Amino acid sequence: MLAFRSEAHVDRWCTARRLPRGAVFTLDQAWRLAKAWYADRLAPDWRRRTPAEAEAVFGSVGLRGSFWKLS
């Protein structure tokens, strides 16, 4: 996942690199995703999330749809 100055920069970069345009979302969503995903990583009882749990985290920050499906 990369950070771009704007959505127009994403489009230009994807075209120039012949890469498909994936999912674009706000940096605030990226921050909230980071907090939701990593806040417990150092906990002694941490375990890998199930696909359904991971999708729930994505959805909690507004990342929904087929791009975010794991199950």
Place this chain on the structure above:
Amino acid sequence: MSAGFDNDVRLQVYRHFVDHGEPPTAAQVGQALGTGVEKAGAAFRRLEQDHALVLSPGTLDIWMAHPLCAVPTGFWVTTARGSWWGTCIWDALGIPAMLDVDGTVETACPDCSEPIELVVEDGALRPAEGVAHFAVPAASWWANIGFT
């Protein structure tokens, strides 16, 4: 070997990575836990199979202990606890999130190379111009975790 031992190894990897800025070797983990390199290395491999660690291909060298990355990337993270490379922008922001500290992420727009600096302050992201882009759908991330 028990899941409890593998979790001890995982926690030791993170402790070392956070404290030293680089991941430990299997020998260092084996010494710290008093188990020796072979058992620690076997745990590294099991943790990789469970996507809890990423090893450099064909080695026991830790490449990623998400969100921390052992090799230089386009994401440098500085906090009061230390500085590390993040694997991607999600992981770079995940470092202050994991450590519950403020910090700064330095990266650049891949399109125009303009620097982008993101500041986490008082537990919140300071408003900044820009967007995040995932090129690869979630279901395919682990097909090549080095490019998402």
